[in-house]
Amino acid sequence: MEEKGFIAITISGKIGDEPLTPGDIDISGIKEMIGDVETFLYPTRNEKNDRPHISYKIEEGSAKHLFYLPISGVLLFNGLTSEIANRGSAGFLDYKRAEVISKFQRLAKEKDFEIKFDSSVKVDTPLIINKDTPILARV
Numbered sequence: 001m002e003e004k005g006f007i008a009i010t011i012s013g014k015i016g017d018e019p020l021t022p023g024d025i026d027i028s029g030i031k032e033m034i035g036d037v038e039t040f041l042y043p044t045r046n047e048k049n050d051r052p053h054i055s056y057k058i059e060e061g062s063a064k065h066l067f068y069l070p071i072s073g074v075l076l077f078n079g080l081t082s083e084i085a086n087r088g089s090a091g092f093l094d095y096k097r098a099e100v101i102s103k104f105q106r107l108a109k110e111k112d113f114e115i116k117f118d119s120s121v122k123v124d125t126p127l128i129i130n131k132d133t134p135i136l137a138r139v
Contacts, residue, residue, distance in 0.1 A: 013113035
């Protein structure tokens with residue numbers, strides 16, 4: 001059985017004058033986050049059909065979305081997000097993955113949120129998107 005790990009997408013910011021909490025995230029936002037992560041990891045129909053089991057949990061720490069999956073998926077996530085951070089661009093990604101990054105960037109800009117991509121396997125350069133991040137993907 002393959003080792004398990006997790007990926008985390010932490011959204012920090014404020015709603016009005018109060019810090020963002022998991023209780024501020026509507027179920028439609030949770031559904032969208034889950035769909036975006038699935039698309040980012042497994043962008044094609046065949047990949048989605050063959051993907052491993054992924055479980056989900058949301059925690060405090062602003063709104064920390066945790067996805068538990070086999071370590072191979074964590075390493076794929078780390079490779080893609082680290083490369084985006086290192087290049088300062090998502091231009092090398094296929095359209096569906098670039099579209100997901102573009103959605104996160106719009107959310108960060110529109111709501112003045114900071115979005116950090118992290119995992120159980122630490123990387124030297126984590127991807128962090130906020131309102132000041134230069135445009136990573138044009139879709």
